[in-house]
Amino acid sequence: MPIHEEHLIRPENIKTKDNLVIDGIDVSGHWSTFIESRVVTDYNEEMEEEIAALPGGEFIHRCWQCGSCTNSCTVNAINPEFNPRYWIYLIRMGMESELLRDKDIIWQCVSCNKCTYACPRDVFPEGVMKATSHWLELKGHTEKSPSMHFDEVFAEQIIETGKIEEGRTIRNFFKRTGQSLTQDWMIQMVKNLISNLPVKLLISMGLANVLRPKTRNWAAAGAAISEYAEEKQEEQREALGLTELVEMAKQETESLESKANS
Amino acid sequence: MSEKNEKYKKVAYYPGCALEGTGHAYNRSTKQVGKALGLELDEVKNWNCCGAMEVKNIDPKIQTYLSSRVLSIAANEMGHDVVMAPCNGCYHNLKKAEYDLEKDEKSKEVVERISKKAGHKTYEAGEVETIHALDWIKDAIGEEGLKERVKNNLNGMKIANYYGCMYTRPRHIFPEKDQGPGSESTLEPHFMDDLLEAAGAENVDFPLKTACCGGAHTLSDSDTSTKLVLNILKAAEASGAEVIATECPTCHSGLEMHQIRAEKKYGEKTNVKILYFTQLLGVALGLNAKQVGVHENVSHSMEFLKEKGLT
Structure with missing residues (x-):
């Protein structure tokens, strides 16, 4: 039995058994595939709003999970792990730890805009990918991508x-x-x-x-x-709740410096 | 003669940064083809970078400003009503700026603020029309006009026309496309096919016309780009093409670079030639291969053109 919406489930959470008896009934063959149940307690309710505050992420709330983005995606065709629809789903659900498992590939979006072309809801998934990889970096989940x-x-x-x-x-x-x-x-x-x-021509290229x-x-x-760019950066830090952290770090550095000087 | 036809005979020309670097041959061939066709290009004075694919990732409105400055100079300082950009990236960004400045108040505010501080007139949406080199030749000369001027028929050369991403996507910034017969299609673009066919080429049925070459990550994620380019090269060969015709310096240099990289890194050798559509039109119009910069390409096509009796 194929699992509906398999894209949204991690392969290791899908269990298929060749022979299975439940409550005395033999369900081998047909009803043999299950999704491992689990409890998610670490919802990050701010995540969607924070990503929406970054350039490109503005329209993430419009998504109704049709999957046209992943279906048309250039990178997905060479790496099935690259799944914009799934990431948009995770972000809107606030499932941060799940999203972080893919943190090192989200930046690989090539901005071909096939998703934007296909999206019936004008989510601009390309922008959402950029905003998400930016968010991952600003929050310190990843190093700056190449x-x-x-x-x-x-x-x-x-x-x-x-x-x-x-x-x-x-x-x-x-x-x-x-x-x-x-x-x-x-x-x-x-x-x-x-x-x-x-x-x-070589000489003129050298002169360049x-x-x-x-x-x-x-x-x-x-x-x-x-x-303008600096103002925007400040706004983004504020939207992501990083301003305080930056201030704290500054004060700490200053107090360390003054201690070192005295 | 249509109104457009006359309007495009003399246009503001925005070559952009790539055409002064890796896309030098595209710059040279575009100018030479224009000359051979009696079309006048008036280069935008003291232009700046449009923001390419990178600046929008820092902030999209900075890209809008950068592109708007180019449009403002063409409209306000030079009095033009058409800007022609041969680079897909530049063309896309100027179109996007036009769209944003028409629809988005915040973009307008930012552009006005930076323009004032930079000391030039703020560009207002609608002051100029942005066109691609394909629109330029197609509308100013047309297929019939081109046929009359062809001196060296391309003689059935098998060509895969490769348009890339930014010429058609996202669709909303190109309101003039998808308007029925005669207009360009964003799903199956054909302007380059039309022009090269008029020059005597046989266009092959090429399924990856608007596939992505991975240009945005050509250096930052080279393996992905190599895989994407290899797909395009192999599909062109499988379609029976001898040449891939390009219309964008980023696509063109991406195809050339990753053709070499695919061979070095994965042992995948492809032989399909890579030429700008303006180079192909140029030789068809009787220019020699050097005049249209074939010797400036990374991939070698001189011998191929000689064999075809085209230079």
Whole structure:
């Protein structure tokens, strides 16, 4: 007997028995599959609201669990554990510990927006995935994901110069995530590129490292973006109840410093 | 001649960051094709990055601002009413900014606030129309016009047209699509197919036209990207394609990079060629392969084009 809504149950909680007798009745074959019963006591009632307070998570409450997001999902097709519908369900139920079991893969959403296209309720599941991985990081459940590092390196460069110079972004990202730039496929790619190119273009590409592409008179825009971004971060910390923690940590550091000084 | 037809003959051109870097060949071929077709591109003055796929993850409204600044310069400082962006990411973000500024008061507030501090006029929704390079050629020249100008017929070259994600999704930011005959479809896009067919190509039935190449995580989660790209490359080959035609610098460099990575890491070799649709149109219009930057691609297609008698 297939279990309805199997997507919503962990495989280890599904028990199938070949031979089974219950209350003297032989139910082998047909009624042989059961969901292990369990008691959940650690509901986090704030979780949905907190994720909804982060950019992208705003419309999570609209979900009616049709499963179109998971059905259309690019990442789910290569990793069945990647299940947006299930995570939205867990978040709305407040089942934090269950969600945390998948904390290391949620950031892998590739933002292809197939889910957004398929969703009949305009939940914007892509946004919910981003908000959820952001929430996991802000709450300290996970380290910053490689993707978040990349976003930050990227945004910092735009705030500074208004433009992206890809070579620099790549170098900074590899540095920040402690990866080597000399991986065999990367070397092969550069070799392919160089074998075709005229010397003149190679020199001008080299110069791009010295003369960085920049938007002129960008300082005021960069400062205004930076100021706005900091305000938003403060708002998010507050929505997630982290402001107090940050304050406590600050005071502690200060008192430690003053002790060290005295 | 339709009204659109005339309007698209001279447009503001927003190349974006990638076209000055890894997508250099797309920039070169777009400009060359424009020239060969008698279309004028007026580059947006002192433009900035649109926010790409990354800034929205810091805050979506910063992306809206970044894109709105580009639109504001085109509309208010240059007096244009059309901006053409060949990069899917730029095109998508400008469209999204347009949508947000029309519908969302909070986005308007943030954009106004940052624009004021940055010292330029705030962009108002409706001041310019954003189009893709495909719309540009399709509407300004059209299939018939293209047929008249083709010098080197692509002669039945088998092409899989790959549109990627951001040209059609999410649907709500492209209100002009899915409007019946003549309009672009978000489910089965065909503008690139139409143009390349007019240039003499034989388009194969390719099921992964709008599949994702994993471009957002091309470096941060390379294994996922390699798997996704490998799917696309193999499906194109299985469909009988000799070439995958691209319309986005991120997709294009993703396909090239992970074609190599798939071979190095998983021993999966694919031979399908990867060319920008503007490079294919360019050689069909009689430009030589170097003029449209085929030598600047990572994957090697020079020999292939020579064999086909196209350069």
